[in-house]
Amino acid sequence: MTNALSVRALTKKFGEKTAVDALDLDIRAGELYALLGPNGAGKTTTLRMVTGLLKPDSGAIHVFGTDAVADPIAAKRQLAWLPDEPALYDKLTAWEYLEFIAGLWGVDAKTAAPRAEELLKFLGLWDNRDERTEGFSRGMKQKTALAGALIHDPKLLMLDEPLTGLDAAVARQVKDLLQQRARSGGSVILTTHILDVAERVADRIGIIQGGKLLAEGTLTELRGRAGGENATLEDVYLQLVGASAA
């Protein structure tokens, strides 16, 4: 079965600093994968290269078998990217924003409108659909951006710190949506520093530091590496990251 995402020897340097160092990563189709790591570990840089926002110095990226470096447009059609700071247009309404995203991804208007309605209702934004996003709270903006990421029904959804700054109720909605998405066959990668989230929702977890993958596996597998089945993800994480830093 083709992987949702396959990354081989991916490298990116910013001046002298190596942000991503010959990284190999495989995300299976229908999997919810959490990428953990301290600040500056290379999580966001990796995802930005997959999305085509950054050009890798070397290495290969395949999205559902499509070479994302050689044919970025074809790869982009299959994925969605949700940055930690939602990129909205203040003067557009939530409905117009979704119309715009659907247009960019080439979704037919007849398909996009009911899909937008479904998403906005699910995320509790239906009554706010004709309001400009400039007055939205952080949570509402994040949910609008999430609806935008899902309007074209991407096969691979990538989210950078999707729960940062969200209140408990909104965070719960987002987590439910991601799990639902993975259950229905979609692939999801999320970066987070909230270990509890990764522990609860992820099928597999990868821990990255210094641009290299330190460990990867299910929570049970990672616990095994930490030497105890009662160990929490926090224990595993601190042990791996601490050992690497030392």
Place this chain on the structure above:
Amino acid sequence: MFGPGGVLFLLQHEMLLTWRAFRASGKGRHVRRIVFYSIVTAVLGFGGYWAARILSEFTPQPDVVSLGIVSGVLAILFSLMLSQALMLITESLYQRGDLDLLLSSPVPLWRVILVRMSAIAINVGLFYLILVAAVCVWLPHFGGWAWLGFAPAILLLTLFATAAALILARILFALIGPKNTRIAAQILGSLIGAAFFIATQVPRFTEDESRSQAMMDVFNAVVPVAGNPSSVLSLPARAAFGLNFDLAIWAAVSLAAFLAAVAWYATGFARDAAAIAGLGQRRKRNTRAVRAMRSGAGATLVFKEWRLLRRDPLLLSQILLPLLYFFPLFFVFGSRVGDSGLTGMSAAGFASAFVLLATSFAASLAWLTVSAEDAPDLLASAPVARDQIDNAKAFAAAVPSILLLFLPVVGAAFFASPMVSFWLLLGGSAAIVSACLIAIWHQTPGSRKEFRRRTRGSLMLNFGRAFVSLGWIGATFLAVAGWAPAAIIPAIISLGFMLALHESRPKEQQAA
């Protein structure tokens, strides 16, 4: 006053921020900046040297005519300062920056406002201070001590203008509320700033003889009042001449006006600031029936740009206001029309002025649509080729510009001839398309809030832009004036500069 939280402490903080903003807004590399500022310093020093040398040969004579003329010059300076201060004051309220931090600190409100307004006065006066200083440093060398009074008089005028701007801003706020004050202040500021420039062109409407008579009439009416030594209106001019205690009185008046205006402004400041903070709050709107969506990347991109432009009245006013400065050009050409109607040179003048106007408008719009993208990462992650995005955005800028040109094209066909209309359409369209293409080739990414800094870029790029525009303007002028074959020369010059700009575009644009 000097300790933490004191006036000077806060003023130092304001000046540090201003300096950092100034440095950040500078363009080019360090060496290029040093060269640029060295040239400016040399020009100022040289100009100041000769100005001081010439002035020192005369002894200031504060008679009615001299006082009247100096009062007139100071009045023009006052209008320019008032315009700038009004815009800075309103912006300081809306672009809150560290205002919330300062207002939540235990520093008294009056002190925060006093410092902020003093910083604005310094900002407003700095340009004039530099000009005046360039002359004043040479005056003692040539024995021109008597002229030194102009420096403090002009600086005090800055304080007085800031006080007037504070009062005007407060009145605007009370009359039209926080939502409209920002735009109104911007329009009013631009009108005040341009008023003198436009007023100087009004006499051009009249015949030559009556024009000079009209100017003499104005001169004879204004000078005796503004130059009357016992009139309050001549106080700043008398202070500049260093008469009796006039400089001390002018200092007292300016300072008192500034402090009184700050005190009055402070009384309503907390309420006004709160009202502005409330502008960002979500307003409940009536939801409408579900509307159909548009399909296609090109159409959604174009409509997105138009929606963003239409819904930002502040930005629209910023785009449209510079057009105000073109009106004197129409007056100039209009004065040549005479009884013979819109033919020959006058038609050529009108046509080329409209090409200039359309180019300026298109360049502004193209910067907004192409370079001032709010969500560049979103577009970069979309499965749409960079060329398609750029072309759609340029199209969004070109269409309103061509519509702006449409009215004069129709007017030219009606009042002049179909050929004039044709050449105007051709020249104007070429200029608009060129402006949009340059905006694509040489993008200067920035926020919409940085609209006023849209022309930043290399000196060569700005030269290139200017020559392309001038080429199309010249070609239109020659073609409309009846020398169509000669119009090929400036058109070729424009195309040559376009080719150079295309070839010198950054690598990422070449790859796109």
